Amino acid sequence: MSFAVDPAFEAASRPAAEWPLSHVRLQDDARFPWLILIPRLPGLREIEDLSAEDRAVLMQEILRAGDLIRALGEQASRPVEKLNVAALGNVTPQLHVHVIGRRSDDAVWPDPVWGRGAPQPHGAAELDAALALISSRG
């Protein structure tokens, strides 16, 4: 079995980077800076399915994603006030970790973002700028 991104991610997010462990996607929702980390190994559902070594890499990538989320918030002139980090997978069980930047004036604060309100796709220029920032941070 080889790794493949669940097609469910493709409708709502864009590929943004390949990090040592994770395929990184930018959620196409301008309400929040929002990255999704998908460890590039087949058959994962839970964090416990990763080796101890890969769990350590995932933790590093969660921090790296948090830094990027803060940079994306700055770029959009909406500095992040709180990070939300979550591995849920009730709808799409392939292991993935959401890293989301929240503000007390955002669209659904203080609720969690999933299933609240309607996604607002980025404009083309905004999407390009976000993807370029992510690329520039390697």
Next chain:
Amino acid sequence: MSFAVDPAFEAASRPAAEWPLSHVRLQDDARFPWLILIPRLPGLREIEDLSAEDRAVLMQEILRAGDLIRALGEQASRPVEKLNVAALGNVTPQLHVHVIGRRSDDAVWPDPVWGRGAPQPHGAAELDAALALISSRG
């Protein structure tokens, strides 16, 4: 500044264990097996506020909590199908990690649990049994 549990946790959860890094609480909601890990250090808001060493311990404790959640599900004759792991903190910013057991027949599936439906406090015997199981796993 010394560590203290935010009083906001006290209304909805019970102290259940002290692990190497985290104060562990059982959420008093019989709809889901649900633990909250609160690293016992003052002034934490984000995972990045932990040292690298403490982040590694937190990852171990998240796995340990997942094992316990599965055991709590078995004890309640409702085996867990999916774990939900999340550090949100929009309402209570003190760093804490939720580890929750989900089933496709649970009260709010597949939505995330926060702010959905009304909590169902455990009965006294059920609460004692859950706390005893957590204690027995040391």
